[in-house]
Every structure is written in structure tokens, then in C-alpha cells.
Amino acid sequence: MKSQQAGLFIVSIFLLALPLWVKSDVVLTILVFSWLQGMLAVSFNLIFGFTGQLSMFHAAAFGVAAYATHLFMQHLGVGYWTAVVLAALLVSVLSIIVGTICFRFRLKEFYFAVVTLAFSEMARLTVLNWNDVTNGSLGINLQEKPWLLGFKVDGTVPWYYLSLFALAATLLVCWRVVHSWMGRCFSAIRLNDELGDTLGINVFRYKLAAFVAGNVIAAIAGSLYAFYLGSLEPGFLSIDQSLGIVAMVLLGGRSSVFAPVAGALLLTALPHLIHFSAEVRSIVYGSILILTILVLPQGIYGSIAALLRKRHAA
């Protein structure tokens, strides 16, 4: 345990100090996107890896919040952070509705995935076609940047710290939840929900709790992402986005709170590390995905952990 804490401390210091000596805007940009995508992956893993529900609603939570933040700022005249809170509230209400429908009717596994995908698609089509409000397929340019503690968060380095902080907060929250009695309820639901039920665990309530909590974190990630990128588009809510998140979690490893960040980092950086022509790169990318799943079925973290355990035993 002590060595783990020491490791965590060293990694934190390293990441905090990184912009002091890494001056490359490109590297920092990749890291900002990785941290924000990491938030998505970690929060998705709360629903998927720990509670066992393959949600396809994550892109919708992400995208709806991104749009909502902008719209609240514009139409209610509130500041960025208030708008983020309102957007997170909106997403939690949507998640409660979608989650209640799915869990009340006891949709499981693939059925759950498909129904959440259906709701996600409806959200996307609404954003795409509600032209007066969302500017439809043309998207929206976001000029504003958030203010934090009297500083305007503009430029890559401030965003690096903001996104790192947001990711750290996400990890802390998820870690606390997973290693608490609530996390035990999640495990019970994932592994055998009927047994959990007879042991007095309100399966519906904790499924919903995981679903809403995951989506709210995704919502915050969406609000940050859009304002870092500086634009909104309906593509935020696309199926590809949800599938990308699943890929990140599986690459990183779903049995750990931290591991999906590795997947997010890998999948965000990978396209910029392989220098081939477009088609060949796509082929290489797909092959890496396939090979990782076949060779490391428990993800990077799971495989390393298994290897270490083996060594330890030997």
C-alpha cells in the first residue's frame, strides 16, 4: 500500500511539473485531450466495468452537456461554471429518465446497450435538427473561455492544469465510490444481481446511481472539452464517440479505476504517432485494436497486473 501511495505521489508530481519542461504545444494538447477523454473513460467504467452495464449513452451525456453549457450561458446569461452545473443537472435529469426506463424494465446486457444507444441517437438527431437552437449540422463556434480564480483559462498550459485537475477529481470520486460500500453494491450487481437483490441491495437504485454518476462526470467532461476545442458539433453525440470510449476502457483495463486513463492516452495519441498514408494508418489502427483485444484481453492494466501476480507467485 505504501509503495502504491509513493507511486501515486511521484506520478502526481511528474504530471504537475510536466509543463515546466515540456514546452511542446502539441504534446500538451494531446495530453489535454487525453485527460478529458480519460474522464469519459473513467466515468464510463463506473457504469460498465464496475456495475456491469454496457451503456451507449455516454456520448449523449457528453454532447448534450457541451451544447447545454453554451446555451445556458447564452440564453440565461449565467457564467461558465454556473452553466456547467446546470448542464450537469440537465444531464442527470435525462439520465434518471433514461435509466429509470431501462432499469425498471430490467433491460440487461446487449438490450440495455441497444436501448441506451437508441436514446443517444435520438439526442443526436435532436441536436442535429433543432436548427434554431443548435445551429444544426454547422455547429457553433465558442468564443468564450472560462474564468477560474480570477484567471482566464486560455491557452494550452492553463487547460492542461484544469483538465488534469478535473481528471484527478474524477479519479478520486470514482476511487472513493468503488472502494466503499457503494462500490461493493456495484460489484454485487455486476456479478450476480439476483443474489444482490435477496441480500437487500436495491439493484435498481444502485444501477441508477452508477448510471447517473457516470453520465454527470461525462457531462462535465463535455462542457470542458467543448470550451477547450472552441466549437460544438453534432458529431460529439455520435456512436463513434461512444464506441471510442468503450475501446479506451477495454484497452486500458476495466478492472481498475485508473487503467482507462492509459487507454484514453493511447487512443488519443496513437493517430499522431503512426505516420503512414491515411488508408494504411486506418488499417494499422484497426489491427492494433484487434491485437490488443486478442493478446491482452484484460487490457493493458489487467495484463500487467496478471504478469506481476505471476511473478510474485513464482
Added chain:
Amino acid sequence: MGQLLLGQLLNGAILGTLYGIIALGVTLTFGITGIVNFALGVFMMLGAYAAWYFTDVAGLPYPLAVPCAVAVTALAGLIADQGLFRFTRNNLVNGLLVSIGMIAVLEASALLIWTSTPKELHRVLPGVFVIFGFVLPKMKLLVFGLLLAVIIATYMALTRTWIGRAAYAYAQNPEAAQLMGVRTSRLQTGVVVYSTALAGLGGALYASLYSLEPTLGSLFVLKAVEAAILAGIGSVIGSLFGGIILGVTEGVGSIYLPLAFRDAYGLVFLVAILLFKPAGLFAGRR
């Protein structure tokens, strides 16, 4: 307006059988190997391009090109199964990711070979029928008939032959079937290859109706999965009706409601059905 409705009922049903043939592959693969093979979409694309290649480039007559295309797709399916899907049996999520990886690889390869210029097969069977004032291309009707025949033949084979019953028994209870002497790995490979062949057939027939581009399968397979679930995964005859219901919902939906939401109409229907009949409309039927 009645004529418009009738036309869309008919056209939706025809389009629905195309969804249905892929849905059948989805259903069979899921029943026997426990994964949802999204890569069936790219096998469909492969079948479509193969049919185009054999007719318009190699100069074979279309009726000959279709079986060739199906054979090519089945072969590709066999290779994919032995090289990849064999390792993801009964692992839904890993299977899903391997299919996504395969989609990336095969779509990019298709783009490399055939570019993004749409390919359009020459008219195989020009001409139209007029049914109560609704004009229906002959080829569409032919495709409808062929797909219907294949789906029904598959249904018959699954219910009347030994191998079919073995497959069905396996889907119901793998352990018992194994004890009864069903050779699992062969059965699984056989079903995966048959499913890809069905996708190839769907693609080859698709090629006679629509233009081809490398991404054609991705959207289609989503519809097929919707259809399979709508019907209740595991039901052969259900995948046909699931496809038709989806096709008709979209067709009729887009004449009375905004076209831009077309994809949502099927989804709304799907959600409604799953909520009130969670195992699908044809749950428990073969």
C-alpha cells in the same frame, strides 16, 4: 395519400428483407457464439464490391457473379473466424471491439483499392411493375423474392435437418448439446461462415439496387442489429419480420413525419417493443 402509404408499405417491406438477411446473420452468430458481429456490415460491403467486380469488371453475368461474391465473402468469413473471432467466443464486448477493428481495417482496404468514387452496377434487370399506381422496379421485387426464399430456406434447414437441430439445441443449451455429440468448434465456425455468406448475399443483391462506397455496411449493420433485437435475438423467422417492421416504420415514418428523423422512427419503435416485450416480438420462436 393512400397510394403513397401503400407504396411505402411495400417498399419498406422490401428494404426490410435486406435488413432481415443481415439480421439473420446477427441472430445466428449471437445464438451460437455469443457475440454481436458488427463486422457483418463490412462483409456485406465485401459481397457488394465482389458482385460489382465480377459483373462489371470481370464480365460475368450477374446470376453467376452473385454466387461467386457469396463464395468470396464466405471465404473471407472463414479466415476472419479462424484468425480472430475464434478467440472471442462468448465474450460480447471483446467480440464487439474486434469487429470494430475489423471494420476499420476492411473499410480502409476497400478505400485503398476502390477509392471513394461510388461504384454503380449496370442495370441487371431494368423495368418496373406498376402496382395500384405505385411504381416498383422489377429488380427490387426480384431481390425481395430471393431474400425471402433464402431466409425461409434457412428456417426450414434449421428446423428440419439434423445439423439445424443441433445448432438450435446448442443455442438453447450448449452443455447438453455437447454431451449429445455436437462438435462445438465446427458448429461455431460453420455458423459464423454461413452468417458472413448471408451478409455477402445481402451485399451482392444490394449492389444491384444501390451505389457502392466503402462505408455502406456500417450503417446497414446497425439497422440489422436493431431488426434482430426487435424480433427477439435467436429467432430466424423473427429476423425477417423484424427487418420488415423496421423498413416499414422508416418508410411510413418518413412520409408523415420529418425525413431528417428517419433513423429515429425505427429506434422509437424498438424501444417501445423492448419495454413491453423485453425479449423481442418473436421471443422463443425459431
Added chain:
Amino acid sequence: MKIRLGVVAAALAAAAVASAAVAQDVVKIGQIEAQTGTLATYGWMGHQGANMAVAEINKAGGFKVGSKTYKLELISPDTRANPQDALIQLKTMVEQQQVRYVFGPFLTNVFNGIEPYATQQNGKILMMGGATAIHAQLGKPNHDYLMRTWNWDAGSAGFGQLLVDYLKKQGAKKVAMLFQNDAFGKVAVDIYTPIFKNAGIDLQIELFEPGTKDFSAPLAKLAANKPDFLFPGYVDAVLFDIVRQATETGLYKRFFTVRGSMAPGLKNKDLIDDYIAYLPKWFEQAEKTEPKVKEFVAKYKAFYKTSEFPYDQAPLCSSSCYDHVYMLVEAMKKAGTVDDVAKVKAALMKERYSGLWNIRYDDTGEAVFDFDVLHMRKGGAITATRVTPK
């Protein structure tokens, strides 16, 4: 003393410039386009053409600016139509690869994603893209870096107005517009609604989801109002299907398009009465009449070692492609610099280039070039009118 200091400073500055010039004898062009995915057509053709021009110029020994000879290098990653990837790629180009000239993007969502960063680089880069969204940003403060390489449908030099006028002459009273529901689809509706309204033509609009292949429902629905012309859009991938299904059922015999190739019309020529299309260039015909085009087609086949020339996609070369590489080189020569993007832009704005197209830029930095209006009649006979905007 004062003078001396000035002299020293000038000498130092000159030395610095000289050493910079020595270090850099390659001019890099970055290309920000989607080369895979559903809208890859645009990026793909742009890459084919630009790549070819770069190779040709380098093979000829490069180009001379001042006393120095430069070669070109094309850097063209694939954005996959993803703004996140595009932003990282643009930053890589600007920061690590010292790219000053950026071709693209063609896609609006990609442009929106990189616009904030690109605007920060105002004065350091020159971005020449075809995206619809670029039109609205031209001439805005801090957007001096931006030029749009495609002509605009509306406006005095626009081809949209001209085509609608032509349509009116053909007796059009009701037009049914069936467009893909994406960025350009939406813009097209915004552009053409007033043009048709002013021309007194009734316009009915339906938008469909990208990826749609069966148009039976919208075609039947639109036909209920008995339009004279169908106005489908906007890429060949859907035009083939729309035109085929519209003609097969006999519901429509007259078509009007502002994007895409002639191929969908020609494929169904016996079932079509009129197929009126805007085309940046009708390559099939131009190959016979214009030596430059003939040479381009031959060079393309040799360069890519293919017997098939992409006639349908070649018109897309009118934006951020082959000609534009030559134009850029020309401008750098005239400006006498490869680094000062403001001077190069000024030279570009003055340029009257004559390549595959006759291209110039208007005051805002938007391209104006000659184009073809094609009118195919039943059986496939095409009359082409070359239009040179004033």
C-alpha cells in the same frame, strides 16, 4: 555612435535572415483534410492533386525565390473528419514542422474545431480551404490568414443565381430540393431558398440523414406536389441513388444539381429529359478541347500508375488542389519571400492564374474561377456553357 549601432543591428538582422534562409530550403505545405470516412471524397481528391503538383515542381528542380532554390514538401495527415485530431495535426504542422501554408479544410466541423487556434496564428500562417464555414469568416478581424479556394453559390460572381435564372428560362415553376442533412446541406438550403424565392420559383425542401440509400419515401412524398425539377444533393454517393430511383420510377424527368459529377445523369440518360448541372469543369469534354487538361489527365495516369482517371472527382480539384500549389509558388516568387505570409497573400490576391482553371481571388479572399454549366438532354447529348464570372 547612433549610426554605428544601427548598422550593427542591421547587419545582425541580415545575418539572422540569411542563416534562417540557409537552414530552410524546403517550403512545407500542410494539408488538413479527411481522407477516410463518409466525406473522404473531398480530401482524397485534394490530396491526389496537391501531391502531384508538389512532385512535379520538385522534379523540375524546385523553384527560385530571390537567389535561393526551394523544394516543396506536402504534409497531409488524415483528420478522419474529427476536429480533435485536426487541431493536434495543425499544431504539429505549425509548431514542429514550420508549416506556413495550410491547404484545407473542406469540412465545416473540422474548420470550426481548428479556427480558434488558427486565428491565434494570424500573421504566421496562410490557410486556404474550401469549407463552407470559411465564407462567413473571410475579412473578419484577425482572420487575414484565411482564404477560401472555392467559389460561392450566391452573390454577384456566384453560380447559384445564374443557374436558377437558367432554370427559370427552362420553365421551372416548382422545384423539389432533396439534400443531405449536414453542414453543406444546411448552408445550401440557406443559400438557395432566397434565390428561388426571388426568381418566383416554388421550393419544397426535404433533408435526409447521411448514409440514406433508399429514397423511395422522400421521392414519393415530394412528387405528390408535382415539381418540374428535382434538385438533389450533394455528393455522388447519394446522387447516383437519388437519380436512379427518381428516374426508374418515372416520377422525375428533370434534374438540377450544384455539386457532384455528371455521371449520375449520364448513367440514366435515356430516362431523363433535362439534367442541368453546375460543374467546376467537365473533364470528359475539356480533355478534348483544352491542352492543359489533356496534359493533366495524362500526367495523372502516369503519376499514379493507373489507367483510370477519376473524371467524376477531378472537378473537386478546383479547390485547394493542383492549381493552387502552382499559384502559391507563383505568389512566393512574386512576393520574393517564402516566409512572409502577408506578402505572399497579397501576391496571391493580385494573381490571375491560368491553369486547369482561370483563378483569381475577390476582395475578401474568396476564389472566383470559370466553371461549366452543363445541360444534358434525353439520350445523353450535353451542351456545355463555359462561364467566366466578372
Added chain:
Amino acid sequence: MLLEVRGLTKRFGGLTAVADVSFGVAKGEIVGIFGPNGSGKTTLLSLVAGLMPPTQGDVLWKSAPIQGRPAHEVAAAGLVKTFQNPQLFAELSVIEHLQIAGHLELKRRLGWKRLATLVRPEFGHAGGALQARAEHVVRLCRLDASRDRLAAEISYGEEKMLGVAMALMCEPELLLLDEPASGLGAGEIENLEAVLRDLKAHGTTLCIIDHKVGFLGRLADRAIGLHHGAKIAEGAPDEVLRNPDVVMAYLGHSRDRI
């Protein structure tokens, strides 16, 4: 009466699994329900525990109807069921099972305040008490040797015992045991009996179903015979076991012929 079942009926399509069964369980007693395989015992228990809604009839818990209420609410009310085929969390260790099963007790102790332990774990002193209880139950059920092994790695007897142990963590007032002795060796059954007697001594009411007559006969204060879903006898275990209908049901023919 702690539990009262009145006219409980469950039909699956045309099949009647439980037909008009009524009985009561008083505080502190051990009631044995027995009948041959397929006599509807497990269905009856599932109906009582809220795992499925009955077609007809009432289940009264402390005089309040609970039929059709979800299982977790029934469990929270103090009525906990074990499974005939051990239901476990395959990836978790024995002690983790008991920690999960401690959820109800945590909820009873902290109520909504348990959410605060997510923010400030030191508030979770109840957690310490629960941990101590889990350790106690491990010893009680003689699972100490397997404390940290995964559920997938322990023996069948231990699996069944773990099922009982989890139910004990819920601190039930009435424990419903579904064939706890089936598949166990003689030593394990002895062990189980000792645990159950200990429970009774501490005031827990038990309702046990089994088709093993001997085991139930030793333990139960009162017995109920079930056949084809219907109650065919009720009374002291010895009496019920001698009941000709019960004998008939078990052996398929009258006792006289043995």
C-alpha cells in the same frame, strides 16, 4: 405470527407450481417444509422472498402484506432467503461476499448518512463493526480457512455454507433456507446443523425446505408436507412424516408395501 401465508398460488402458463398454500411461522421456531423434487418448494420460497409475484394469495409479514414487493425490500424487512444452488459472486473472495452482505446492516445503522461516508470515511465507524461481524460469521460458519479464497475456488460445501453466512450477515429475523443440506457430506451437515441450532438459540426464526427427511426431522419444531404444489400435511415432524399422503408422495406407493 411472524409470517403468514394465505392461499398462495402460482401458475406458469398451464402449470400450477404452488396451489393455495397457507401456513404460518411463529417467532423463534424452526419450520420444515418438505416434499419430493418438483413439489413446488423452491417456488413457494421464492414467492415468499419476493423473487417473483404470486398469481393469487397473500404473504403477511408481521401482519402487513408483502407479496409482490421486490426481494430487496423483503430482505430489508428481515426476511432473507438462501439459494438451493449456491449463488455467489465468482470474482470475489469469501470475506468480500460477507462485506457485500453487510449492506443491509449498514443501511439500518446509518440510513442516508451512509452517503456521507463516501466523503469522509472516518464517519464509517459502522464499517468497523460490520467488519468485526463479518469475521465473526466467517468463524461461526467455519469458513476461516477459505477466508481470502475466491468463490470460484472453494468446495461445494463451502459454497453452500457461504450462502448461509451471507444470509446471516443480513441479520434476518426469519431465514428461509432452500435445501441447505443437499449435496453435503455427513460432516458438513453436522456442521450446518450446529450453526442452525446456534441461530435458533439466538432467536432467529428459520424456515427450511428440504427433501432430506432425516435432517429436517431432527431440526424442525413443526413440519409442512408439500406435494404437487399443495399442502398435504402439517404438524409435528414425526406426525407429518408418518402421514400416509406424505409417504405416498415420497415413495409413490403406500408404506405398507415396504
